[in-house]
Amino acid sequence: MSKLTDLPKRILIGRALRSDKLGETLLPKRIALPVFASDPLSSVAYAPGEVLLVLSIAGVSAYHFSPWIAVAVVVLMFTVVASYRQNVHAYPSGGGDYEVANTNLGPRAGLTVASALLVDYVLTVAVSISSGVENLGSAVPFVVENKVLCAVAIIILLTLMNLRGVKESGKLFAIPTYVFVAGVFVMIAWGAFKGIVLDDTMKAPTADFEIKAEQQGLAGFALVFLLLRAFSSGCAALTGVEAISNGVPAFRKPKSKNAATTLLFMGGLAVTMFCGIIGLAMATDVKMAETPAHDLLRNGTPVGDDYVQNPVISQVAAAVFGDGTFFFVVLAAATALVLFLAANTAYNGFPLLGSILAQDRYLPRQLHTRGDRLAFSNGIVLLAGAAILLVWVYGADSTKLIQLYIVGVFVSFTLSQTGMVRHWNRHLRTEKDPAKRRHMIRSRAINTFGAFFTGLVLVVVLATKFTHGAWVALLGMVIFYGTMTAIRKHYDRVAEEIAAAEERPDDYVRPSRVHSIVLVSKIHKPTLRALAYAKLMRSDKLEAVSINVDPAETKALKEEWERRGINVPLKILDSPYREITRPVIEYVKGLRRESPRDVVSVIIPEYVVGHWYEHLLHNQSALRLKGRLLFTPGVMVTSVPYQLESSEVAKKRARKRQDWNAPGSVRRGPVDQRAKEPSGKG
């Protein structure tokens, strides 16, 4: 094979290789953990603080309830982890909450989960970035002084990175996540050692502050309500747990087992860190208030509007390591970084969910191609826009944003677990093997408990947070739900309209002949090519048509036509307004009126150019004509392209674009392994 013909092939093979390469990058557990856990683990950066913050309403004495709330969160965490371990086994193809709910509970439940997840992705970005900015701000004051600005800047940065198509690697996730986890564990261990063994009294920066209780001496129902609200806030620690259930195909074999194990690890790490931080906060006398300006007192007077309330994790780090020390700064940076990574997971998840929804025709169909750059771009820009709006409206205040956050998570938890119960019921109906049946019954019990517990939490969250902002999240869900229903309805209506009759299509006159016309303005290579191609098509009648826009030019065209002896008749159409579209449309309509069973084939020579501004200079009339011709029945429109030299630029650009990597491919695993039909194995 010569070198010349080798080149195109190499380009082709170079590209063909890519799909295999993806198959090789399956994740070992030690990499899968950070890839999937940055979202749930990072939430320990804000969840403990939210618990204290709510409790502070009843005064500092209420802080003593915090261990109990931590216990409730731990129980919930293990319930959810146990439940999703069942999902992972039942849907090794990566059945996310949407697919589980859709398959087992029907399209409405599926669409509800999808709406909840879409809202959730937006909030993941808003909350994680805001919290990341707050954590970074505990080390770099400038950041927290320009909170909204910094948060928006980071969202834009992430957006641009994702639009360009970041090449992901597991290591990118692994390093900051492990640094963060290690940092928190060192902090907990060192704090415990200092406190218990050295009997050192560590004091948080806010240890000497007092809290003015907004509601003094709460008791009975009011107290229970407050505790439930604090618990709801603590549940923020559970966000992102479900991510692994989407990513089973990305694991090494045995996939389901490895995924389940990773899930367990993640749960263990999360609760240990959560409880450790709450414990340290109690030991170092951290004080948090919902409205620190009024309710946090320094020497008996409110701290005022200038006071910046640092996150619990950074206050605890200041107490254990000392404010501004090397360890303190490293932990703050790692925390911020993990939170930004958590936000990044939403950038991967949002367009992916969009493509699944598009497959089910809830979103524009073109979005369903996997890894399609434009589809991803649209999704990413929508996500970023919504997140920026929220960050801007809520002043990048993570406390306010968290009020919106947890609703969506628990809607999808609850529906997914309910779906799993149905799943097991269905399989139990046909399964005979007693060992497998036992297994299924156990799984069903776990999922039932999970559904019950998460449903209960959902009710609690709705009751305690509705007026605090949860209504915004619900409104967002309703908007997504409504839009997607409308799109589906449109597609269904069109599908009905275009459905082919079962036997033969009798609803339009069968075409009998083709009358081809080639549009000609001048005689040049594009025209000659179009004429040559048109001749090849052997239509029943072929003629060239030119619009008389300028009599002198038309005369010259006619003369050249004859001089060259082009053996296609040339027809001149008059155009009193020097325009092209109308005379052609009317000529075509006239042909159709004369012989209604003829099909008119309009052949247009078209320039292919490379730069966007060249588009303004070429083809505009042709494009408009095409648009109008398509409305005329019995017409087909053919473009015969002529590639100008400058089109090479665009070709290269298009080739470069094809090498684009859809973000999030590491989390998703190879494509072949994701069949649409879920496997029924327990």
Added chain:
Amino acid sequence: MSKLTDLPKRILIGRALRSDKLGETLLPKRIALPVFASDPLSSVAYAPGEVLLVLSIAGVSAYHFSPWIAVAVVVLMFTVVASYRQNVHAYPSGGGDYEVANTNLGPRAGLTVASALLVDYVLTVAVSISSGVENLGSAVPFVVENKVLCAVAIIILLTLMNLRGVKESGKLFAIPTYVFVAGVFVMIAWGAFKGIVLDDTMKAPTADFEIKAEQQGLAGFALVFLLLRAFSSGCAALTGVEAISNGVPAFRKPKSKNAATTLLFMGGLAVTMFCGIIGLAMATDVKMAETPAHDLLRNGTPVGDDYVQNPVISQVAAAVFGDGTFFFVVLAAATALVLFLAANTAYNGFPLLGSILAQDRYLPRQLHTRGDRLAFSNGIVLLAGAAILLVWVYGADSTKLIQLYIVGVFVSFTLSQTGMVRHWNRHLRTEKDPAKRRHMIRSRAINTFGAFFTGLVLVVVLATKFTHGAWVALLGMVIFYGTMTAIRKHYDRVAEEIAAAEERPDDYVRPSRVHSIVLVSKIHKPTLRALAYAKLMRSDKLEAVSINVDPAETKALKEEWERRGINVPLKILDSPYREITRPVIEYVKGLRRESPRDVVSVIIPEYVVGHWYEHLLHNQSALRLKGRLLFTPGVMVTSVPYQLESSEVAKKRARKRQDWNAPGSVRRGPVDQRAKEPSGKG
């Protein structure tokens, strides 16, 4: 003929009539005058004030030079009118300055004139609207207090009206213009009567003010320079005189003679009004200053920033009729209205000039269709945007904007008159008839004087106004010139690239066979129609191609294909990334590699929808595929449209759009009479 077949014909004829209708609306002189004269006549609303304003720099004593400046303006006006009367006779087809310069002085001069005119149109809008707002403001204070806001609002209103396509009638122009002219004449007459016969002392509102001369006791060169500057400002009265030379075809026969007569009338009216207003201003002691806040003194102290300096015409009206009287308000309203009409003429001229330039390939080719809605829209939006920018930057201050205005006018005057001299020289070389020769020699003398005088004024304007803002106008001209040259170069390069070889096109392999592929996703009516059409085309090979995006769907498609017994082979292409474009492109490239002389015809069934949002839901993948396919050599792409029910909406909309009237058609006359070749008659 049955009623059913009658309907489409009536629609057709209904539309066909329109071009005749236009032919009937030729203008009698009494209507042509206001149609063409709103621009030059309205300039007497600001030109006299500008003269006084400049003179005030040397103190109130310099006002005594104003009659001499008026005389200079009158002489110039008659020179220009006499010159353009020659143009009108020589170019009865409506040779505007661009065509005259282009034909006689070559493309560079033509392009210079075109750039000057384009800048001028923008400034006509900016100056006329600003001055209109100032005149309206003398009666309605709110307007002048929110000058920029009102000016921008009126520009936007005019823009929307022109985008919608106003149905013009001569009367629309006639009424306000005649009211304005009559009002000014009544004012001059009544003022003269009161002053001379009744010996009444009329006092302008500013009669008792004093002027602090910025430069006391100017003499010698400095004084001459100031007088020249005042004269330059007064030349603003000449803007728009050239408009008639564009509009000869709109006149009734004898066209040239009627146009020349109208031109003379217009000149006469303009100078009478100009001189009358200057005279009244002197008689009523109007005081104007360039920076009134500092230089205008009331009882010895500057009037301060709050002072609003009303236009001379309104100060004079206040003196003659009394401030706030009925006549005063009517005149202010008529003045403002005529100024807005003057601005409107730019909305007609700008896109028209654009279409002529597009014909010469200085602007994107699609703009050259006359009365094309999109071309007009683009031109109108560009014009309005530039005018709004100027109004905003210069605070809608007509005095500041006028500094920019006159350069362009005199560039095109000078080049047009120089071109006319060449025109006569050329014709004199061949003309034998002594009577005609005499006529031509006379015309040449007039045009020579015109060229010399306007050239002199251009030098004066440039010298006196360059630093005051004329550089902005020059910069604008350079930008237009550069852009248009670049566009022309691009078109020339492309024309060279695509030029067909004189004998036969040997530069590409002659195609031998057509391999047609029909893209199929599902079996529905659009697909069946595309298959039926494809079969009619009798290509050498025909196959249907489907992309395997979802194995289950592909399987179903295959089964249905067989069940229905569709006698076209179905080829399935795999798509590991669930995308459509790449597999098709690679398949097509493969076919071309196998048999390079084959042409591949890709047939795509396309939905035609009616609402913009439906476009988001359909055809996107097809559109992108098409875009990519066009880069592949040896491919033709055919759309087989399937009109969904909703497409009826778009069809109706398109039909409605066709009935759109390009603004300015009244001024332009019927199209058939505008041949491209200028007539040589003297």
